[in-house]
Amino acid sequence: MEKLSKGGGSQCLYLNDKLTHIVVGNPTEMEREDVARTVARGVYYAVKTSWLEDCDREKKQVHVLQRYNAYDIVFPKGQKKLVEVSDRIKKKNLEKKELTKAHVDLAQVLVDYAASRRLARTRVCFEIVELKRRQKEMEMEYVRIHDDLREKLGPLYGYQKPKNELKIEAYKLYEEDCKSKGIAAISKHHEMGFKKAMEAFGDIAKESCRCNFVTYLNDPVRKENIENHFKGMILKFPGDKTDPDVAKFVSKFV
Secondary structure (H helix, E strand, O other): OHHHHHOOOOOOOOOOOOOOEEEEOOOOHHHHHHHHHHHOOOOOEEEEHHHHHHHHHHOOOOOOOHHHEOHHHHOOHHHHHHHHHHHHHHHHHHHOOOOOHHHHHHHHHHHHHHHHHHHHHHHHHHHHHHHHHHHHHHHHHHHHHHHHHHHHHHHHOOOOOOOOHHHHHHHHHHHHHHHHHOOOOOOOOOHHHHHHHHHHHHHHHHHHHHHHHHHHHOOHHHHHHHHHHHOOOEEEEOOOOOOOOOOOEEEEOO
């Protein structure tokens, strides 16, 4: 210890808060326990005598490398975790620094930003709940409509009116009429094509479409299924929802 004093260090005969390094030689059990309790605070280094000798040789305090570590003397093998905890505490104490004002300001900006985003997230959550509620209502309405159609239509449930059937039929009649007169028909790709056709042959096209539907209904098998399904049935259709005073449409099949 006298050599350490010559190198600028101070020698202490007792453990106290001014210590930085504890040189461990061949301690008694009581001394080992005292050193172990002190080192466990994470403030002091427990080093071997070889560290002190190297400090004297280098004429300065050398870094506490692994080979100088005296924890294997101070702590039995069963207390290895305690040594690791001590090292972490020591490292944390050495690295502890106050944040700069710029860092604090940045942290405040981030916290404020997080608060606003959390509010937005809460609003989104409420909207999700509402959308799920509306989705459930719409799914139930979909099922009600589906069941109502199947019940009322029976064998007609699978029938779907051809898309733009009336316009297409009217344009066919218009095109044939133009051909018979030797004039060019306005293209159906032009907006005036279908308009002209509907003005000239709309009523005739309606009757033609009705004939097509009658042909569909009079298929022998389909006709029998339709008659059996609707025989004696009374169908009630609600009036216009926008006008509750409108009477319901009722039909009875005989």
